[in-house]
Amino acid sequence: MTQMGNSQKRSRNLEDIAARAGVSRSTVSRVINHDPKVSDKTREKVWAVIEQEGFSPNPVARALATNRTNVIGVVIPHSPHITFEDAYYFPTLLSGISKIANKRGYSILLWLRQSEDDERNFHRRIVSNRLMDGLIIASPPQTYSLIDHFLEANANFVMVERPSHHADIINYVTIDNIEVAYAAVSHLVNLGRCRIGTITGNLTITDGVDRFEGYKQALLDGGLTFDNELIYEGNFSYQCGYDGIKALLDKNIDSVFTANDISARGALHALHEAGVRVPEDVAVVSVDDLPTAVQVTPPLTTVHHPIEKKGEHAASILIDLIEGKVSKTQHVVLPTELIVRESCGAYLNVEN
Amino acid sequence: MTQMGNSQKRSRNLEDIAARAGVSRSTVSRVINHDPKVSDKTREKVWAVIEQEGFSPNPVARALATNRTNVIGVVIPHSPHITFEDAYYFPTLLSGISKIANKRGYSILLWLRQSEDDERNFHRRIVSNRLMDGLIIASPPQTYSLIDHFLEANANFVMVERPSHHADIINYVTIDNIEVAYAAVSHLVNLGRCRIGTITGNLTITDGVDRFEGYKQALLDGGLTFDNELIYEGNFSYQCGYDGIKALLDKNIDSVFTANDISARGALHALHEAGVRVPEDVAVVSVDDLPTAVQVTPPLTTVHHPIEKKGEHAASILIDLIEGKVSKTQHVVLPTELIVRESCGAYLNVEN
């Protein structure tokens, strides 16, 4: 009975452990924090009690004392880029972030803005929540008051994608979207395609603009003229790919560059319905290399987008920043690679 | 200069605000917490200072004092069910959770287990992280030591999907997977199909088992005999749908029930390659109603799976539990609905 009463009472804090181990609160704290200034004998004694009691220190109290929480925030605004149609982007990014966070002992506080949430309120809640040591902001729209706020507050944050303003003083991780599009379109040019249409992404987003820019450059460098007729302004969605191709088919294209795989899928669907052969009649090239890129017919030639790596780098930079391991502004541009499959007929040409 | 020095110094805590407003720390606390026992005059005076200083109370200190953080945890184990192939499930669930969390003033701490993370360590970190008032555990594998631990610790948690053990004392939100499969297969039966194959989900997961069970019941109730030849054991993946259909085609099926839309897509792909007409030669029915269900050819007849609603209910129950608004064990079974499109030929039959 007495024994039971004894073992029932779990140790709640350092003081309890200290009492049980016959040392002081401070010594227990030192043991837990791996302070070398503790004798081996004491350390063992204290660890034994800690293990036996299954004790772990209260992170809230620790946070109050140290002003550090070991939590990083991830803000996912409800932007057109991250719709649930492209449900792949966001979990993959998160997976990369989580990989590094887990490794370095950080937890992730997730801020998902719902379409019905008021933006001001959403921001206010993030800003006043001081449970985080730093933030990763994923693909924000062009104007984004949060960023100004954090900049002003001199807070630790890293953006995924290149910011449209203050890019020089903001930490970010991105790919070179111009180059990505350039590589894709050049591939078409090299295969002899000359009426190359495009279904653009959202042109209010840096990524969309950059990919469109790369398209234009590749055409020019390939000796082709840029033709406004061959542009269909889309928004990264399946639907715009589907609608876009119908519009472009009238313009007699022999190939199309879609700004992402989702819209490429829409395009492929429409092409199939129209009885147009891919790649023989119209070649399709895209960006992202989603898992579905190999599930469509024909398998999609697309530029691989290292989404998970983006998350890893963003988390890594942020934690370095938090821990004071780096101080100057960090810019990371990850390499990309054109994955040649069958939707452009590259292999057919080689065989000729 | 003096003025600047003055305005530069942001108020850090209640005491600062109190000093500026000429009241005590306690009164400021009362104002912030909407305690009615404050005179209107004082309240206004204090609010004015708070607004002017842009002050918000430190949540860490508050958490230490109240033993409540207003944070809920979401654990996503790296289970076969939630692979990134079905990237839709997890963000959608999260979206539902976030919707309610935002509304009720809670933040979300996300625990994503990476394949390389050690399970014990992962659990240990969650358990010792007392930054959360409660947890939502999404689709765990059958044995899941976390659950036992939380059960033992008498912690607040809600599972998404029906747990395999202790279901009577665990809060959960789910759909009736037996009924779901039953509805799908009965649809085929009613359309006169009689050689109905199935590509099952992962049979180590409750959902997979239940859907298989529903398939069997529907066959029996439909006056058909259950034939082992027509079963292909899959795992919810695209690949198993693809492979499964090839195996089943040899068995002369006239229709197939796939355990989810992802595997249905794989099946459709293989069917198309094999030159088999859908729905004329083989009808396909599935579960989930992902956005891609309307993007395939033909559009998929499938049972709608209210994933986002699951998240909403789970969050809602958890927060009720935390706030003491409910005490007894909560079990929610959400309704589902068969969405008839073209992959089973229902409309064709109607026209006949």
Next chain:
DNA sequence: TATCTTTGTGGGAGCGCTCCCATTTTTATA
């Protein structure tokens, strides 16, 4: 005007840590 309520306000104690300085104990050196 005296007394009892009611309403409003202030400040101590405490949440469980860390940090720092003072003190004790041990070890090295003369």
Next chain:
DNA sequence: TATAAAAATGGGAGCGCTCCCACAAAGATA
């Protein structure tokens, strides 16, 4: 053995809140 230096330990103060009790001020009742 005396003394200096180094290593180990203890405990106060403080992080910024909330909670509670004591008290002051204002209003109601006799």
